[in-house]
Amino acid sequence: MTEEELMLEQLFDDDKLTDKQKKIIVAAIETFSEKGYAASSTSEIAKKAGVAEGTIFRHYKTKKELLVSIVAPLMTKFIAPLVVKDFNKVLDRNYETVEDFLRATIENRRDLLVRMLPVVKIMLQEIPFQPELREQFLELVVKNIFNRVEKVIVGYQEKGLLIDMPPESIARLTITNILGFLFTRYILFPHLDWEDEDEIEHTIQFIMHGVGKKE
Amino acid sequence: MTEEELMLEQLFDDDKLTDKQKKIIVAAIETFSEKGYAASSTSEIAKKAGVAEGTIFRHYKTKKELLVSIVAPLMTKFIAPLVVKDFNKVLDRNYETVEDFLRATIENRRDLLVRMLPVVKIMLQEIPFQPELREQFLELVVKNIFNRVEKVIVGYQEKGLLIDMPPESIARLTITNILGFLFTRYILFPHLDWEDEDEIEHTIQFIMHGVGKKE
DNA sequence: AATTAGTGTGAGTAATCACTCATTTTCTAG
DNA sequence: CTAGAAAATGAGTGATTACTCACACTAATT
Numbered sequence: 248m249t250e251e252e253l254m255l256e257q258l259f260d261d262d263k264l265t266d267k268q269k270k271i272i273v274a275a276i277e278t279f280s281e282k283g284y285a286a287s288s289t290s291e292i293a294k295k296a297g298v299a300e301g302t303i304f305r306h307y308k309t310k311k312e313l314l315v316s317i318v319a320p321l322m323t324k325f326i327a328p329l330v331v332k333d334f335n336k337v338l339d340r341n342y343e344t345v346e347d348f349l350r351a352t353i354e355n356r357r358d359l360l361v362r363m364l365p366v367v368k369i370m371l372q373e374i375p376f377q378p379e380l381r382e383q384f385l386e387l388v389v390k391n392i393f394n395r396v397e398k399v400i401v402g403y404q405e406k407g408l409l410i411d412m413p414p415e416s417i418a419r420l421t422i423t424n425i426l427g428f429l430f431t432r433y434i435l436f437p438h439l440d441w442e443d444e445d446e447i448e449h450t451i452q453f454i455m456h457g458v459g460k461k462e
Numbered sequence: 463m464t465e466e467e468l469m470l471e472q473l474f475d476d477d478k479l480t481d482k483q484k485k486i487i488v489a490a491i492e493t494f495s496e497k498g499y500a501a502s503s504t505s506e507i508a509k510k511a512g513v514a515e516g517t518i519f520r521h522y523k524t525k526k527e528l529l530v531s532i533v534a535p536l537m538t539k540f541i542a543p544l545v546v547k548d549f550n551k552v553l554d555r556n557y558e559t560v561e562d563f564l565r566a567t568i569e570n571r572r573d574l575l576v577r578m579l580p581v582v583k584i585m586l587q588e589i590p591f592q593p594e595l596r597e598q599f600l601e602l603v604v605k606n607i608f609n610r611v612e613k614v615i616v617g618y619q620e621k622g623l624l625i626d627m628p629p630e631s632i633a634r635l636t637i638t639n640i641l642g643f644l645f646t647r648y649i650l651f652p653h654l655d656w657e658d659e660d661e662i663e664h665t666i667q668f669i670m671h672g673v674g675k676k677e
Numbered sequence: 678a679a680t681t682a683g684t685g686t687g688a689g690t691a692a693t694c695a696c697t698c699a700t701t702t703t704c705t706a707g
Numbered sequence: 708c709t710a711g712a713a714a715a716t717g718a719g720t721g722a723t724t725a726c727t728c729a730c731a732c733t734a735a736t737t
Contacts, residue, residue, distance in 0.1 A: 265714070283591050285500035289695060299716045304696060306714090372587065375649055376498050385651070410671075416664045419646060420639065427638035434590055436600070449631045456625075456671060480684070504725060514686045519726060521684090 270296040271303055275313055280365035284314055284373050311377070318370045318380055321363065322387045345403055346455045353425065353447060364433050371430070393418050424454050485511040486518055490528055495580035499529055499588050526592075533585045533595055536578065537602045560618055561670045568640065568662055579648050586645070608633050639669050 264272075274296035278287040289310055293300040307313040360367070374380050397414035404410075409417065428450050432441055479487075489511035493502040504525055508515040522528040575582070589595050612629035619625075624632065643665050647656055 267715075283498070283500055285498055286591070288693075290693080300695090301697080301717065302715050305716095308696095310695065368590070372590070375583070375587070376501070381650075389651075410667075412664055412667070413660075416661065420665065420668045423642035423646065424635065424638060427642050431634060431638065435596075436604075445628075446631065449627055450635065452627070453635045482685075503723075505723080515725090516687065516727080517685055520686095523726095525725065 267296070267298050267302055268306055271298055271306070271313075272317060274298075276317055276365050276369065279314065279317070279369045284369070284376075289313075311379075314369070314373065314377070315379060317366060318373065319383060321366045321370060322383055345408055346451060349421075349451050349454060353451065357447070360429060361433065364429070367429070368434055371434075396422075421454055424450055482511070482513050482517060483521055486513055486521070486528075487532060489513075491532060491580050491584070494529065494532070494584045499584065499591075504528075526594075529584070529588065529592070530594060532581060533588065534598060536581050536585060537598055560623055561666060564636075564666050564669060568666065572662075575644065576648065579644075582644075583649055586649075611637075636669055639665055 271292065274292045275287075278292050278295060281287075289303055290300050292313075293303055296303075303313065307316060370380070370384075374384055393415060396418045400409060400414040400417050404414070428446065432443075432446070486507065489507045490502075493507050493510060496502075504518055505515050507528075508518055511518075518528065522531060585595070585599075589599055608630060611633045615624060615629040615632050619629070643661065647658075647661070
């Protein structure tokens with residue numbers, strides 16, 4: 248099983264997809280990620296998938312529908328459970344420090360995030376230009392997840408582990424740093440030498456001592 | 463004088479440009495910023511500029527040359543001096559705390575940054591896809607500026623104002639947060655209600671207490 | 678008035694675009 | 708094994724793409 252198919256399993260109910268449909272999705276992700284949505288032609292995607300161009304339009308009415316069908320599952324099936332699962336852990340185990348929680352979350356999901364990176368890249372690239380995606384992103388990610396994150400943050404604030412900053416600001420700043428690292432590391436300068444473990448630890452330390460209340 | 467022309471003055475030697483050339487640049491910036499480079503057609507840019515399509519290609523051999531001629535000056539004439547100027551201030555005034563330095567830098571340049579935002583947006587959007595731009599960005603911005611930033615950081619570290627983290631990590635994390643705020647504020651969710659002054663202060667506090675050594 | 682050089686034009690080009698549809702191939706149920 | 712449905716095809720569609728070029732216009736110099 249290729250790495251792409253592993254990623255597909257995470258994102259789609261691939262039982263219902265034919266072989267050619269999977270190949271179309273894989274080819275589309277690869278092409279969109281490399282050249283951007285607007286610069287990718289359906290003929291190129293079809294060629295890369297080893298499929299007739301008409302086959303694409305049998306399953307997706309338009310090129311944009313193909314884009315949305317790739318990015319939308321990332322938001323509904325990946326991001327949301329990612330946070331929910333680890334939040335349940337927080338509720339169960341009740342991490343003593345935010346630091347531990349952050350480290351566990353990032354370490355747990357890093358491989359998965361890296362594997363999803365082509366789709367994440369497409370999402371970040373196209374959200375500014377596709378109001379459809381932006382609306383979905385706002386509804387699914389921002390409102391849904393931020394609400395949950397904020398509850399946890401308030402909990403830690405009441406324990407005196409986090410400073411008295413508006414929870415939505417703390418959430419924004421924390422997520423900015425995690426995504427910022429991934430963006431810098433894998434999209435902006437993937438060819439530079441990176442000491443991944445060190446950088447992650449630095450990022451956690453940075454976040455922590457930014458929002459962690461000093462005794 | 464329109465706001466666009468004010469921006470142009472910052473970016474170009476507009477004495478040498480004819481009226482139509484300026485209009486082409488303004489229209490190109492607006493179109494690229496709204497729809498992205500690949501989705502913008504030269505015919506649309508010409509129409510918006512009130513110019514024949516052939517006029518664009520009299521001054522720019524290709525569409526990509528038009529893009530580069532817009533983004534390149536931003537990197538050479540805007541970003542570099544932006545940092546250099548404030549670094550001279552640091553050397554002159556010798557801010558006691560990093561916090562003061564950050565606040566001065568952000569507050570000083572925010573209006574300018576906002577005015578430049580369409581071009582900055584184009585730059586951020588196209589760097590992943592244009593190796594030409596990425597190389598320029600690496601050479602002009604990353605190497606040049608990071609070197610200077612790191613010297614300042616080392617200086618503050620020796621004073622005991624910053625923690626013992628590799629300077630390039632501190633630089634990366636600090637810049638990530640400033641750009642991350644601007645990206646979230648003006649590109650991702652420009653239509654949300656923002657308390658700008660508060661968010662800036664939060665960002666500074668976050669950066670500071672992240673890298674600021676505790677007594 | 679003539680020359681020259683630079684600016685601007687817009688119809689025209691081949692190539693490519695997203696998308697359609699009549700037809701064929703593959704799959705599935707009885 | 709067969710029939711009907713679903714999947715896949717690829718030649719064909721008009722529209723649009725980046726770009727060209729022969730020509731007109733303008734302004735400054737001789």
